[in-house]
Amino acid sequence: MRRDPVLDVRHLHKSFVLHAVSDRRVAAFSDISFQLTVGEHVALAGMSGAGKSSLLKSIYRTYRADSGEVWLQIHASEYVNMCSLSDAEVSAIRGHEIGYVSQFLRPEPRRGALEIVARSARQRGMSVEDAREAAAAALSRVGIEERLWDVYASVLSGGEKQRVNLAAGTVHPPRLLLLDEPLSALDPDNRERALALIASLTKRGVAVLSIFHDMEAIQRLASRVLVLEKGRLVAEQSPKDLDERLTSAAR
Amino acid sequence: MTNMVEYGRYPVARLAVPEWMLRVEKLGKVYGAHDDEVIASTGPESGTSKSSLNGSIVAAWDVSFEVAAGEALGLVGESGSGKTTVLRCLAGDLSPSVGNARLRTSRGEVAMFDLDSAERRLLRIDTLAVVYQDPAEGLKMNVSAGGNIAEPLTAAGWRSFGKIRARASDLLTRTEVPINRMDDLVRGFSGGMKQRVQIAKALANSPSVVLFDEPTTGLDASVAAGVLDLIRSLLEEHRIAAIVVSHDFSVIEMLTSRCLVMQHGRVVESALTDQLLEDPHHPYTQRLVAAARA
Numbered sequence: 001m002r003r004d005p006v007l008d009v010r011h012l013h014k015s016f017v018l019h020a021v022s023d024r025r026v027a028a029f030s031d032i033s034f035q036l037t038v039g040e041h042v043a044l045a046g047m048s049g050a051g052k053s054s055l056l057k058s059i060y061r062t063y064r065a066d067s068g069e070v071w072l073q074i075h076a077s078e079y080v081n082m083c084s085l086s087d088a089e090v091s092a093i094r095g096h097e098i099g100y101v102s103q104f105l106r107p108e109p110r111r112g113a114l115e116i117v118a119r120s121a122r123q124r125g126m127s128v129e130d131a132r133e134a135a136a137a138a139l140s141r142v143g144i145e146e147r148l149w150d151v152y153a154s155v156l157s158g159g160e161k162q163r164v165n166l167a168a169g170t171v172h173p174p175r176l177l178l179l180d181e182p183l184s185a186l187d188p189d190n191r192e193r194a195l196a197l198i199a200s201l202t203k204r205g206v207a208v209l210s211i212f213h214d215m216e217a218i219q220r221l222a223s224r225v226l227v228l229e230k231g232r233l234v235a236e237q238s239p240k241d242l243d244e245r246l247t248s249a250a251r
Numbered sequence: 252m253t254n255m256v257e258y259g260r261y262p263v264a265r266l267a268v269p270e271w272m273l274r275v276e277k278l279g280k281v282y283g284a285h286d287d288e289v290i291a292s293t294g295p296e297s298g299t300s301k302s303s304l305n306g307s308i309v310a311a312w313d314v315s316f317e318v319a320a321g322e323a324l325g326l327v328g329e330s331g332s333g334k335t336t337v338l339r340c341l342a343g344d345l346s347p348s349v350g351n352a353r354l355r356t357s358r359g360e361v362a363m364f365d366l367d368s369a370e371r372r373l374l375r376i377d378t379l380a381v382v383y384q385d386p387a388e389g390l391k392m393n394v395s396a397g398g399n400i401a402e403p404l405t406a407a408g409w410r411s412f413g414k415i416r417a418r419a420s421d422l423l424t425r426t427e428v429p430i431n432r433m434d435d436l437v438r439g440f441s442g443g444m445k446q447r448v449q450i451a452k453a454l455a456n457s458p459s460v461v462l463f464d465e466p467t468t469g470l471d472a473s474v475a476a477g478v479l480d481l482i483r484s485l486l487e488e489h490r491i492a493a494i495v496v497s498h499d500f501s502v503i504e505m506l507t508s509r510c511l512v513m514q515h516g517r518v519v520e521s522a523l524t525d526q527l528l529e530d531p532h533h534p535y536t537q538r539l540v541a542a543a544r545a
Contacts, residue, residue, distance in 0.1 A: 008261075019534035020541065061523070063530040071261050078264035087509050087523045088268045088319070109505060110480055 004077060005035040006176055006207040007059070012068030012083075014051075014058045028054035029231035032068070036176070041198075041208040043218045043239070045246040046228035052211045055228070056178045059209070060100045061090050072098060072176060095123040101169035103162070103181035107153035113139060113164045114149035120168040138167040143193050158185040166194055173201050179210040183217060195220055215244050269319035271355070272492035273341075273379075273460050278314040278350035280336050283307030285348070293516060295535065300333065300516040309516045310336040314350070316511055316521070320459065323486055323493040325507035325524060327500070327539065333516040334496045338462050340364075341494070342381045343371045354379065354460065376406045380453035384465035386445035389452065392438040396428060396448045399437060403455040422451040426481055443474035450481065454489075463495045467502060479505060500543040504528060512536045 014028040029051035036042055044052040057063040059070050061082050070082035074097055082090070082098075094100075107116060117135035118128075126134060139149060142163040148156065153164050162185045169177060179198070183191050198221055202208055212218050218225060219239045227235040227246055281290075285307050292302045293309040300309050311333035318324045326334040340347040341363070352363040356378045366374065375381075383389045390399050400419040401409075409415050420430055426447040432440070437448055446466065453461055466482060467475035483506060486493055495506050503510060503524060510527050512520040512535065520533040528544075531537045 016530070017532070019537050057529065062525045064522075064526060064532070074264040074266070077262055079261035080264050080266060085266070086268070087521070087526075088317075088322075089266045090523060091322075091508050092266055092268050109501075110476060 003037045004073065005037050005071070006040075006073045007036040007209070008069075008071040008079075009034050009059065010069040010071070012055070012058060012070065013066045014054055014063055015066055027231050028058075028063070029228065032228075032233050034226055034233065034236075036207045036209060038207060039202050039205045040224070041202045041210065041222045043210050043212060043222035043225045044228060045218065045225050045237075045242060047246065050228040051231040052228055053180055056100065056180050056209065056211065060094070060098060060178055061085075062100075074175075095120065095174065096125070097174050098176045098178070099169050099174040100178045101165055101180065101182050103184055107156075107161060107164070109154060110152055112150040113144055113153050113156070113160075113167075116153055116164060117168045117171050121171045124172040124174070126172060134171050135167070138171040139164070141193070141197055142167045143190050159187060159190060162186060163190060163194070166197070170197060170201060173204070173206045176207045176209070177201065179208060179212075181211050181213050184213050213247060215242060215247050218242060218247065269321060271317035272320045273355075273494075274317045274353045275337075275341070276315050276351040276353075278337060278340060278352065279312040279348050280310045280333075280340055280345060281307055281312070281348045282310060285309065295514045295517055295519055298515065300331070311340070311347075311513075311516045314511075314513075314518055316518075318460070318492040318494060320492050321486075321490040322509070323495055323507045325503040325510035326494060326496045326513060327498065327503055327510050327527075328513035329498060329539075331515075332513040334513045335464055336516075337513075338381075338464050338494060338496050341379070342462055343375060356459070372406075376403050377456040378458055379460045379462070380456075380458040381462045382446075382449055382453050382464065382466050384468050386437070386442070386449045389449040390437050390445065393436055395434045396423060396437055396440070396451075397433040399448060400452050400455050403452060407456045418455070419451075422454055423448070425454075425485075426451040427477075441474070442470050443478055446470065446478050447481065450478075450485070454485065457489070458491070460492045460494075463493060463497075463506075465497055465499075466495070468497070468499070482506060500528065500540070512539070 010033050012032045013030050016026045018024045032055060046052055054063060058065045065083055071079045072082055074080055114135050117138050118131040121131035121134045144163055153161060166182050183194050186194055222239050225237045225239050225242050226233055227237060284305055289302045289304050289307050290309055290312060292304050293300050314337050326337060328334045339345040341352055347364055354361050354363050397419045400422055401415045404415050404418060423430055423433060428444060428447045437445055467478050470478060497503050507524050510524050511518045514535045520536045527536060528540055531540045
């Protein structure tokens with residue numbers, strides 16, 4: 001049975017025009033097309049600079065693509081094209097339908113971890129009490145101890161910040177979750193917890209598009225790997241066949 | 252690619268977005284005579300807002316935007332870009348040369364620039380409030396904190412002394428001004444404390460729109476951080492439509508979700524705030540972001 005995609009990226013192009021360097025145009029990626037279905041975890045692989053992060057940001061619309069379409073499923077069989085939505089519409093679906101977890105949490109100034117995660121849950125429509133409860137559970141899941149919950153997130157360690165970020169992104173997961181190296185700063189125990197968490201999301205039907213810097217994570221979580229090279233999608237592989245040089249750890 | 256299925260057109264979902272509270276259409280403010288040629292002789296391409304034809308200053312031109320309840324819109328640009336001119340036209344401190352501004356109020360939708368001065372004052376009392384960079388513009392320095400807050404309340408028809416005191420004390424508590432300073436003259440307050448009193452006064456009649464003009468500029472870093480946190484939590488707790496004018500990207504990033512960038516009186520770019528910071532398109536925006544990130 002054919003399943004409707006959660007995400008359908010069609011002929012997406014992105015370049016940057018650097019006005020300070022005599023209007024130089026720098027290509028990020030060209031002509032990217034692929035699809036993701038419910039509960040599917042697809043990983044992006046490729047050398048550093050291949051355009052993986054730019055692709056995630058263009059789907060989330062932090063970057064504005066030059067051309068192409070990004071169809072995102074919103075209701076049972078209804079879609080929106082992220083590229084043609086108004087800014088207000090993008091604001092309205094971020095968090096609800098599409099989430100993004102970056103490698104580097106730049107925590108909002110002067111906010112505690114619990115508040116950050118609870119706010120994320122509230123943005124997704126939870127009541128104040130439910131959001132706090134969900135946030136506490138999400139922080140526990142990623143192993144952030146209770147004594148750190150009200151400490152300003154900006155003073156936490158790199159690995160703790162990354163776990164707070166992951167907790168905020170998964171507290172009430174959207175239909176499509178974009179993960180950009182969410183485990184890069186984690187020690188083995190916490191990494192294990194985070195891997196289990198991400199695996200549980202796909203079981204619940206969340207579609208995940210990810211970038212990981214190591215083979216093991218890709219092989220444990222992803223069902224397909226899309227290989228990017230110099231901004232182009234050059235191959236699709238099964239995780240077990242993936243060439244290790246294509247993970248970004250091989251810089 | 253393998254596995255690619257060509258789907259036709261998708262049924263397109265209609266997204267619910269919050270309705271606008273304030274809608275500005277083609278707002279312009281020109282000092283001096285102007286026609287199409289004078290306007291065309293100014294702006295980003297000319298590199299100036301002063302016309303070489305007749306010396307008129309086109310402080311703002313063709314500025315349009317909407318702000319919804321619960322949303323904060325940023326106006327960014329260097330000094331002289333026209334952002335404060337726009338805010339002052341909306342505040343009623345300046346009369347615009349052209350354009351419309353429509354505001355949804357409890358009395359229905361009003362065209363702000365068509366109102367007479369009495370009606371404008373009424374709007375400022377209960378619907379649209381302003382927090383100025385300089386507290387002296389928003390507060391009477393020789394009046395107590397409580398007295399300053401009582402002013403918009405009495406203007407809105409509050410008569411009971413006890414109720415006014417209670418409301419003032421509630422607002423000062425919310426803006427973290429010690430209650431024991433309520434009867435002290437504002438003149439004697441620190442910069443940060445004056446700004447908090449100004450915010451308390453702006454909130455007196457629960458306005459639906461609040462305009463912030465460089466609300467933390469000129470304050471010490473730690474004091475500015477406290478005022479910024481206060482504004483952030485007020486915007487989160489109340490469904491206010493806010494406009495935040497600032498040249499400081501850290502303020503814009505913290506408070507707003509969308510932004511307009513102004514240069515030489517014109518809007519040169521409008522985008523989501525994260526887009527503006529990570530993928531700025533206009534040369535001027537790229538320069539501003541590069542300067543802020545350096």
